[in-house]
Amino acid sequence: MPVEPRRQAMMYERPRFLPGGDRALFIELGDTIDPELNRRVRRLLLTIQEAALPGLVEVVPAYRSLLVYYEPRQIRRRELRARLDDLIHESLTAELARPKVTEIPVAYGGEYGPDLGAVADHNRLSPEEVVRLHTGATYLIYMMGFIPGFAYLGGMSPRIATPRLPTPRTAIPAGSVGIAGSQTGIYPAESPAGWQVIGRTPVELFLPRRQPPALLQMGDYVRFVPVSDEEFHVIKKKVGQGTYKMEETPVTQEDESGGL
Amino acid sequence: MEVFEVVRPGFFTTIQDKGRYGYQQYGVPVSGAMDSYAHVLSNLLLGNDDGKACLEITLLGPCLQVLRDTAVALTGADLSPTLNDCPLPMWEGVEVSSGDTISFGSQRKGCRSYLSVVGGIDVSPVMGSRSTYVRSRLGGLDGRPLQAGDRLHSSNSLGNLPLKRLPPQCIPLYSTEHRLRVVLGPQDDYFTEKGIQTFLGSQYVISAQADRMGCRLEGPSVEHKAGADIISDGIPPGAVQVPGDGLPIIMLADRQTTGGYVKIAAVITIDLPELAQAELGEIVRFSAVTEDEAYRLATEYEQSIDRLRQRGR
Numbered sequence: 001m002p003v004e005p006r007r008q009a010m011m012y013e014r015p016r017f018l019p020g021g022d023r024a025l026f027i028e029l030g031d032t033i034d035p036e037l038n039r040r041v042r043r044l045l046l047t048i049q050e051a052a053l054p055g056l057v058e059v060v061p062a063y064r065s066l067l068v069y070y071e072p073r074q075i076r077r078r079e080l081r082a083r084l085d086d087l088i089h090e091s092l093t094a095e096l097a098r099p100k101v102t103e104i105p106v107a108y109g110g111e112y113g114p115d116l117g118a119v120a121d122h123n124r125l126s127p128e129e130v131v132r133l134h135t136g137a138t139y140l141i142y143m144m145g146f147i148p149g150f151a152y153l154g155g156m157s158p159r160i161a162t163p164r165l166p167t168p169r170t171a172i173p174a175g176s177v178g179i180a181g182s183q184t185g186i187y188p189a190e191s192p193a194g195w196q197v198i199g200r201t202p203v204e205l206f207l208p209r210r211q212p213p214a215l216l217q218m219g220d221y222v223r224f225v226p227v228s229d230e231e232f233h234v235i236k237k238k239v240g241q242g243t244y245k246m247e248e249t250p251v252t253q254e255d256e257s258g259g260l
Numbered sequence: 261m262e263v264f265e266v267v268r269p270g271f272f273t274t275i276q277d278k279g280r281y282g283y284q285q286y287g288v289p290v291s292g293a294m295d296s297y298a299h300v301l302s303n304l305l306l307g308n309d310d311g312k313a314c315l316e317i318t319l320l321g322p323c324l325q326v327l328r329d330t331a332v333a334l335t336g337a338d339l340s341p342t343l344n345d346c347p348l349p350m351w352e353g354v355e356v357s358s359g360d361t362i363s364f365g366s367q368r369k370g371c372r373s374y375l376s377v378v379g380g381i382d383v384s385p386v387m388g389s390r391s392t393y394v395r396s397r398l399g400g401l402d403g404r405p406l407q408a409g410d411r412l413h414s415s416n417s418l419g420n421l422p423l424k425r426l427p428p429q430c431i432p433l434y435s436t437e438h439r440l441r442v443v444l445g446p447q448d449d450y451f452t453e454k455g456i457q458t459f460l461g462s463q464y465v466i467s468a469q470a471d472r473m474g475c476r477l478e479g480p481s482v483e484h485k486a487g488a489d490i491i492s493d494g495i496p497p498g499a500v501q502v503p504g505d506g507l508p509i510i511m512l513a514d515r516q517t518t519g520g521y522v523k524i525a526a527v528i529t530i531d532l533p534e535l536a537q538a539e540l541g542e543i544v545r546f547s548a549v550t551e552d553e554a555y556r557l558a559t560e561y562e563q564s565i566d567r568l569r570q571r572g573r
Contacts, residue, residue, distance in 0.1 A: 021528060058282045147287055147395070189396055213387060
């Protein structure tokens with residue numbers, strides 16, 4: 001799991017190329033979790049994708065780095081490095097699409113969020129205050145990864161940070177919304193997990209036959225919206241019928257600063 | 261066209277091809293055959309394109325009834341395969357007829373066998389691949405291992421000429437000691453000099469925690485400079501993660517796309533098939549090669565596969 005952001009953004013003056021075995025290489029742009037550094041990752045991702053280099057297999061973007069998979073038969077490592085060096089330079093002026101905010105409906109507490117009380121107790125808050133703080137922030141999707149459709153979110157209030165469960169549960173349902181340390185996240189599929197589960201969303205975060213298959217995209221934002229158990233069921237039914245329309249709005253400056 | 265009926269599924273038999281590329285940015289693991297060499301060879305032996313899907317058979321093999329006349333090729337681990345109770349030859353194409361039974365017995369050497377059929381096993385591709393990723397129930401047959409009663413299809417695409425006979429040096433021997441070559445990095449600078457020496461100079465043992473996702477080793481603890489955590493980043497194939505306990509974990513086909521443990525090195529991809537066949541308790545040693553050397557080895561390997569492909573043309 002990610003470490004805490006440092007106080008000052010640390011972006012390298014020159015990106016570092018690091019080996020990733022014989023078919024991949026890392027480009028590391030900095031050593032911190034920071035929205036501006038993450039935007040540079042996305043600019044470079046976009047620039048590499050548009051360049052369509054021969055022999056390039058795929059790129060895995062992360063908080064502050066990109067892992068570039070390539071086919072050694074089709075492009076020599078040194079040549080790839082030289083091309084990537086050019087693209088890094090080019091990427092500085094790349095235009096990113098305006099991010100959007102996706103609203104994720106969540107039923108908090110009760111059977112959907114068995115650990116809401118524990119999170120409240122740990123932070124000496126009422127369950128209602130935990131929900132208010134969790135729904136009050138706008139979360140940046142720094143990266144996708146770990147398991148299909150999982151978003152690494154930044155921006156949770158430190159006031160609701162809670163350690164993981166001492167013993168992980170063998171299975172939490174798909175859509176579980178949880179807290180682990182200073183992180184919050186949504187489990188796209190049923191999975192064993194040590195997260196403190198505070199709610200559940202009826203929305204499907206990952207559908208293999210959707211293009212793209214993940215509902216959320218790196219660089220966009222998420223806001224959690226509280227719904228009642230009845231609303232949860234109504235939405236779940238609509239999701240099943242394919243008639244549920246996600247609420248999406250363009251990002252505002254307030255959102256980008258975290259909304260708190 | 262239906263080609264096999266599954267009478268018994270075996271311990272863990274899945275459909276695999278070369279893997280699912282292009283979706284790691286959404287968190288989707290690559291998957292694909294653990295022993296990519298045995299997978300490619302099983303296809304070339306039948307004249308299939310090398311990306312065709314086959315069955316990856318783990319430790320205890322299935323019992324399959326053949327539903328039509330075709331040919332199969334079995335490579336990888338020797339799990340005592342039989343055709344109508346007679347030994348089924350491995351590493352060559354074998355004609356089979358409707359009504360035949362392919363079965364397996366005790367494990368002799370290696371862990372994973374690859375069974376290809378002319379045209380390849382056909383299921384609808386998910387995100388461009390037929391590989392099964394069981395954890396997320398993706399690909400293959402409903403994302404799960406085979407079950408009794410499953411009926412498998414093959415596509416009847418025209419292939420190339422089958423490879424008649426494989427040069428004997430192309431058949432791996434599967435020793436019980438495994439020398440794995442690594443490229444150090446991306447985070448080798450997170451380890452003390454002593455830690456690097458321990459990693460490259462020690463003998464490790466394959467633990468019981470070894471599956472398609474990764475292989476955990478037991479042995480001397482590799483010393484970090486300060487902690488085992490990094491800001492999460494991508495995980496290349498063969499990456500060697502070293503969590504806080506200092507014991508290496510080699511990340512394999514079903515590895516998660518990103519993770520937050522330091523990676524001391526990555527095993528070069530042509531040595532991963534060896535690891536796919538390594539059994540519990542067997543010995544692993546690491547040796548470092550430069551990036552240039554790794555590049556040379558990877559291209560030499562690809563050229564040798566090309567030569568085999570040409571022989572089939």
